[in-house]
Amino acid sequence: MTGIAMRLIIDRERCVGAGLCVLSAPELFDQSDADGRVVVRASTDADDPAVHEAGRLCPSGALRIAGP
Amino acid sequence: MAFPVPRTCPFDLPAGYAALRTERPVSRVRLPDGQLAWLVTRYEDVRRLATDPRISADRGHPNSPYTELVTAQGRAAIAAVGRSLIGLDPPEHGPRRRMLMPEFTVRRVNGLRPHIQRVVDESIAALLAGPRPAELVTALALPVTSTVICELLGVPYADRDFFLDRAAVQVRRDVPPERRRQAGGELRAYLDRLVTGKERDGGDDLLSRLAARRNAEFDHDQLVGLAMLLLIAGFESTASMIVLGVVVLLEHGGAAAVPKDPAALGLAVEELLRYLSIVDTMPRVATADIEVGGVTIPAGDGVLLSFASANHDADTFDDPAGLRLGRGSRQHVAFGYGAHQCLGQNLARAELEIVFRSLFTRVPGLRLAVPLADLPFKRDASVYGLDRLPVTW
Ligand code: SF4
Secondary structure, eight states: OOSSOOEEEEOTTTOOOOOHHHHHOTTTEEEOTTTOOEEEOSOOOTTSHHHHHHHHHOSSSOEEEEOO | OBSOOOOSSSSSOOTTHHHHHHHOSEEEEEOTTSOEEEEEOOHHHHHHHHTOTTEEOOTTSTTOOOSSOOOHHHHHHHHHHHTTTTTOOTTTHHHHHHHHGGGGOHHHHHHHHHHHHHHHHHHHHHHHHSOSSEEHIIIIIHHHHHHHHHHHHTOOGGGHHHHHHHHHHHTOSSSOHHHHHHHHHHHHHHHHHHHHHHHHHOOSSHHHHHHTTOOSSSOHHHHHHHHHHHHHHHHHHHHHHHHHHHHHHHHTTGGGGSOSSHHHHHHHHHHHHHHHOOBOEEEEEESSOEEETTEEEOTTOEEEEEHHHHTTOTTTSSSTTSOOTTOOOOOOOTTOOSTTSOTTHHHHHHHHHHHHHHHHHHOTTOEESSOGGGSOBOTTSSBOOBSOOEEEO
8 A cells, every 4th residue: 555645534422432452453443432433543544454454443433544 | 055154164154155255146045934035145245235224123923034943932032132223123123222332432432441340350250269170151251241231221230040040041043942932931021020110210320211201112021121131141142252362262372362552452353353254144034126136035035144244355354364463453244334334332342352451451361161172162152162161360
């Protein structure tokens, strides 16, 4: 994958708090103590394989990678 | 085709799933009560339908496909428990699930690990101090999972024998519906009293925190239903994964097969979850005509999503019938998929990792006390498992 145009889109409304994003990339994602929903820890690079993995695993469609 | 199909080989899926995936990935099946439903067997189709807004989780729908024979009363009781979470659709489902999500985050569960470790260590110490052969369902799997869920929910551990017995009866297929209903009633009455106490006095546990948040949409009865769901879901399936996982690990080299590295151990647990897929199907109902897998499921028809079959789809998993502890993939759907994906999955992961690591470290010479073929596998239960696991060392 090349380029910088991939974007990570986060839709907290859809998040069901499964935490698979945290399991696949704990340095990038966390879950809020208040509502269990996804929180992004660091600025994410959507080309990062761990981000792709999180997008593939997320059961709710809350994490999506948008193409260039 | 009649459904469910019992497993014949202890670790493989019911015969015929592989052929269904290639030949009739969405097929018509006849359930024990004579009703017809659609069985969906391919990974991509299962994931797609699990997130399709035209699919309802309502267990009270007359066509909701029950894979066991239930009376009309039984149906009503299951539907009532379903109304507390697993059988809800949007817009009710989201807010209810969100009440619970903070209790089960990865960080929250990681905070419970030292505690789980202590419970596991105590059970193993008792096991080692007891007679040989030992029986691992009652010596390890049930004590660990029920202690953890009791403490989380705030259910007195002293009452454990009472509710373990009632809960075990409730989830069995081979128990007459009347006895199941009675056990369910007793369990409900017990939780009703417990929840009433928490509504009055409060405390530092999950049910007390929920009791403090009661309102018009989430009343006492809803809270009792939710308590029942969390209690049963909290130990039944994890206990099954523990005992079946131990047998599979023993068949694949025992202590030597269990990775020492925590990350590798975590992935090995994912592979055991995929491979065993102890909860085969989840019931759904189509609310509109849905085209999938070459057929059109008409609105109103019952649908069974086979997460077990999806987990053995060769289009997604190389050599799906093979156990590869180093497979390194979390993309299985053993916890379901979509908005209803298991809420307690990270708690289950923590318990499994800690049990497998501790058991095989402390008892490296563990072995079956009877031949594999003589183990009492629950071939026809809604959660696959073992009634007893005699081991020695
Ligand atoms: S995997 Fe998806 S649903 Fe689960 S916590 Fe992360 S964003 Fe939310």
